[in-house]
Amino acid sequence: MALPIVNSIISWFLKKRIHQIELFLKYPNDVQNELLLKLTHTAKGTEFGEKHAFKNIKSYTDFSKNVPIQKYESIEPLIDRCRKGEQNLFWPSSIKWFAKSSGTTNAKSKFIPVSGEALEYCHMKGGKDMLCLYLHNNPETKLFTGKGLKLGGSSAIYEDNNSYFGDLSAIITENLPFWADYSSAPSQEVSLMAEWETKMEAIIDETIHENITSLVGVPSWMLVLLQRVLERTGKQNILEVWPNLEVYFHGGVNFNPYREQYKKIIPKKDFKYFETYNASEGFFALQDTNSSKELLLMLDYGIFYEFIDMKSYQGETSKTIPLSDVKEGIDYALIITTNSGLWRYLIGDTIRFTSLNPYRIKITGRTKHYINVFGEELNIENVEDALKLTCEKTGALISEYTVGPIFMKDKKSGGHEWIINFTKEPENMSYFTEILDNSLKAINSDYEAKRYNSMTLAMPKIHVARKNLFYDWLKKKGKLGGQHKVPRLSNSRAFLEELLTLQD
Numbered sequence: 001m002a003l004p005i006v007n008s009i010i011s012w013f014l015k016k017r018i019h020q021i022e023l024f025l026k027y028p029n030d031v032q033n034e035l036l037l038k039l040t041h042t043a044k045g046t047e048f049g050e051k052h053a054f055k056n057i058k059s060y061t062d063f064s065k066n067v068p069i070q071k072y073e074s075i076e077p078l079i080d081r082c083r084k085g086e087q088n089l090f091w092p093s094s095i096k097w098f099a100k101s102s103g104t105t106n107a108k109s110k111f112i113p114v115s116g117e118a119l120e121y122c123h124m125k126g127g128k129d130m131l132c133l134y135l136h137n138n139p140e141t142k143l144f145t146g147k148g149l150k151l152g153g154s155s156a157i158y159e160d161n162n163s164y165f166g167d168l169s170a171i172i173t174e175n176l177p178f179w180a181d182y183s184s185a186p187s188q189e190v191s192l193m194a195e196w197e198t199k200m201e202a203i204i205d206e207t208i209h210e211n212i213t214s215l216v217g218v219p220s221w222m223l224v225l226l227q228r229v230l231e232r233t234g235k236q237n238i239l240e241v242w243p244n245l246e247v248y249f250h251g252g253v254n255f256n257p258y259r260e261q262y263k264k265i266i267p268k269k270d271f272k273y274f275e276t277y278n279a280s281e282g283f284f285a286l287q288d289t290n291s292s293k294e295l296l297l298m299l300d301y302g303i304f305y306e307f308i309d310m311k312s313y314q315g316e317t318s319k320t321i322p323l324s325d326v327k328e329g330i331d332y333a334l335i336i337t338t339n340s341g342l343w344r345y346l347i348g349d350t351i352r353f354t355s356l357n358p359y360r361i362k363i364t365g366r367t368k369h370y371i372n373v374f375g376e377e378l379n380i381e382n383v384e385d386a387l388k389l390t391c392e393k394t395g396a397l398i399s400e401y402t403v404g405p406i407f408m409k410d411k412k413s414g415g416h417e418w419i420i421n422f423t424k425e426p427e428n429m430s431y432f433t434e435i436l437d438n439s440l441k442a443i444n445s446d447y448e449a450k451r452y453n454s455m456t457l458a459m460p461k462i463h464v465a466r467k468n469l470f471y472d473w474l475k476k477k478g479k480l481g482g483q484h485k486v487p488r489l490s491n492s493r494a495f496l497e498e499l500l501t502l503q504d
Contacts, residue, residue, distance in 0.1 A: 017132045024299040025358045029324040036063060036304045039337060048078065048090040048343060060322050064306075069316040069335060069344045072110050079111055084161045091115055091341030097175075098165040099280035111165055112280040118340040119175055122301040123168070126276070126283030129298065130249055133288045134274055138247075143213050146244055147185045151203070151217030151225055157192065168280045185210050196480035200225060204232055212242040218252035219262070220400065220485070224471075226265055238266050251276040253485055254363075254384050257398050260391070261423060277363060281347055282338050285361055294360040299323075302339030307332035310350055313367065320344075328353050331379075333367050350379075369489045373405040374414050374456050376447040378440070380488055386439035394432045397424035400470040400486050404496040406461065415458040419499050421465040433462050466503055473499055 024031040040063065044054035052066045068074075078089045079098070087094050091113065098111040114123075135141055152169030164171075173191045186206040193199040208229060215222060226238055235241050245266065255275065262273070277285040277295050282303050285295035297305070308318040310331040320335055334349045336342060351361045365380035372378070387398060399421050406415040426432040437460055441448035450456040470486050487495050 014132050014135055018136060028299055028359055031299050032304060032323050039304060043091055046088050046090055046092055064320060067344050069346055071316060071346050079113060083111060083163045096163045097171050099168040099171055100165045101280040113340045114171055115340040117302060122283050123172055125301055126278055130276055130286055133286060137290050146211035146213035147183060148214040148216055149185050149207055149212045151222050152191055200228060204229055208233060208241060211244055213244050213246055215248040219250050219255050219258040220253055223258060223261060239268055247272040247274060249274045249276060251278055256384055256388055261397055281342060282336060294354045294362060297359040297361055304337040306335035326353050328356060331364050371405060371489050371491055373491055374450050376450045378444055378447055382444045385443055386436055389439045390436045393435050394426040396422055396426040396432060399423050402487055402495050404490050404493045413454050413456060413458040416460045417496055418460055418462045419465050420462060421470055433460055436460060469503055473502055
């Protein structure tokens with residue numbers, strides 16, 4: 001397709017979509033309330049809708065009274081029945097796609113229903129909006145003179161009882177229009193390859209001679225791919241391979257630990273980084289300006305949002321509030337109701353509002369990803385901020401890490417045990433440990449109190465991971481690529497012990 005025609009189509013779509021975005025920016029709570037009633041009305045004849053009297057729901061108050069908060073375990077029996085062919089259980093349209101997701105810590109796979117409505121009006125709409133907002137901010141872009149390199153997960157699709165399951169990226173790839181292959185790389189055939197390491201080599205084969213203008217994927221795995229591209233080509237940086245590269249659309253993990261490594265591998269002052277917040281359950285938020293690290297909550301993707309203040313978090317029995325009642329600066333657990341039939345689903349993520357007009361957020365962690373064995377209440381944001389400060393002061397670079405507890409024994413204090421994969425080790429590990437400890441004290445007063453005179457918590461214990469330790473651990477678990485992540489914080493020693501066994 002000729003470039004002027006492509007630009008004309010994109011410009012038309014951009015103007016139309018920006019107008020729709022402006023509508024929910026102006027009337028956010030009206031849009032959300034209307035959406036809730038539309039979702040309950042649509043599903044009132046389903047088994048779930050009849051059980052919870054959807055026909056009587058006229059307001060958010062009715063909805064929160066009639067429908068309990070759900071975790072995956074609560075809805076798993078309905079999902080299992082749907083996977084075996086039953087329909088109209090929790091959503092009226094036929095559902096045959098399920099995104100297989102095990103998250104970070106749960107070894108048991110989850111099968112998240114993906115309706116046709118969610119595919120078109122949430123996941124794919126989010127991808128289109130990602131491009132729209134980028135173009136809106138960068139009208140002189142040459143993005144469409146080349147191709148976007150998209151790095152999905154292990155993308156095999158499996159059939160079971162006339163239903164299909166796989167990584168979300170595989171489901172989206174399987175449902176893309178035929179012309180999508182012209183604007184992206186690798187080809188659909190390579191994208192859907194199951195074996196991760198073979199797929200990586202095939203991606204490199206297909207793309208090193210292409211004009212790649214954008215990257216899309218999870219930072220940890222994209223970094224592995226880019227490093228392999230440099231090894232294969234013998235180039236010093238990625239711009240020597242793809243000189244017209246201008247933007248990286250990323251999501252899935254906190255980007256801060258990888259930022260300096262990307263700046264080194266893509267040494268371009270005006271290179272753009274655009275963050276997205278999407279998961280198997282839905283596409284939630286996007287970076288909508290060039291420089292912001294905040295994400296605009298997208299309110300017209302068929303997802304109704306509720307929130308639980310983490311200070312009073314009690315799982316499924318927690319008190320929830322709608323979007324209209326949120327405040328800035330508070331960590332909230334996210335509850336979603338979707339056009340795939342997830343009703344008041346506790347997704348496990350925590351977010352914080354940085355702006356209420358419009359509603360912009362930061363992802364702050366996971367409801368399960370914290371260490372609070374000794375009352376230190378250390379969360380992922382504390383740890384990421386402390387690591388950033390420590391790396392700045394010591395010149396170290398980190399790609400992966402995990403932290404777990406050292407439990408008190410006899411009269412010995414407890415502590416935190418770290419395994420860190422350095423791409424650049426600090427010159428003095430004792431100094432690194434001291435700076436990290438002091439940074440955590442400065443950021444978290446509970447940690448500081450427990451560290452007083454090492455009475456409860458001793459100095460952190462840090463192991464330098466051998467080369468490929470975390471990679472080998474993920475490979476052993478069959479979790480290479482895509483959305484699979486190394487667990488950062490845990491109240492258990494399970495991950496630590498597995499990794500320490502592989503370390504030797």
